[in-house]
Amino acid sequence: MNTRIVLILITLLCFGSLSAGRKTGKLQFDHTSYDFGSVSSQTEEIVHDYTFVNTTGEAVAILSVSTGCGCARPVYPVEPIAAGGTGKITITYRTKGQEGEVNRDIKVRYRGATATSSARTTLRLRGVITP
Numbered sequence: 049m050n051t052r053i054v055l056i057l058i059t060l061l062c063f064g065s066l067s068a069g070r071k072t073g074k075l076q077f078d079h080t081s082y083d084f085g086s087v088s089s090q091t092e093e094i095v096h097d098y099t100f101v102n103t104t105g106e107a108v109a110i111l112s113v114s115t116g117c118g119c120a121r122p123v124y125p126v127e128p129i130a131a132g133g134t135g136k137i138t139i140t141y142r143t144k145g146q147e148g149e150v151n152r153d154i155k156v157r158y159r160g161a162t163a164t165s166s167a168r169t170t171l172r173l174r175g176v177i178t179p
Contacts, residue, residue, distance in 0.1 A: 075100045075129075075158060076121035076169060084141075084150075085142065091143045091177075098171050099136045102129045104160045111157045111166055113137055120152055120173065128161070143177050150175045 077100045084094045102108050108129050108151060113122035123138040133153040 065156075067134075074103060074155070075135075075169060076103045077169065077171065080169070081172040081174065084173070086176045086178055087143055087149050088149055089143065089145060089177050089179055094141045094173075094175070095138065096141075096173065097136045097138050098154075099134060101120060102131055102135070105131050106160045106162060107131060108158050108160050110135075110137075111159055112155075113157075114137065114155045115152060115153065119143075119146065120154070122154065127148055137171070141170075141173060145170050146177045148177060150177060 050095070067140050077098055079098065082098070083159075084096065087094065110124050110129075111125075112125045115122055119142045121140045123140070125135045129135045137154075137156065141150070143150075150173065152173040154173060156169045156171060157166050158169075159166040
């Protein structure tokens with residue numbers, strides 16, 4: 049009976065130490081979707097910031113931000129964001145000469161300093177461009 053309890057405790061300690069080495073959390077955005085409403089096709093561009101906090105417990109590097117089109121340009125931190133630090137991703141969407149509904153996914157890929165794989169978050173930009 050005592051041997052069984054000792055084996056269970058050893059197993060729990062091993063699994064506990066394995067999971068303790070993993071960092072949990074993510075980049076926590078204040079919002080992941082932005083609706084710019086209705087704008088005229090004569091408007092040059094829409095600029096919006098998606099701000100975030102690094103809740104992973106370690107420094108995180110943003111590896112890429114892809115917008116899926118040439119009309120949206122991302123600007124994001126190139127230096128790693130410290131644990132608990134904040135940052136922003138700025139999207140400039142060129143509206144001039146366009147018309148119709150806008151529904152863009154912005155894919156953010158990032159990785160912690162000790163992570164074995166990258167994490168992903170999808171942001172969204174919506175609105176309507178009128179003639």
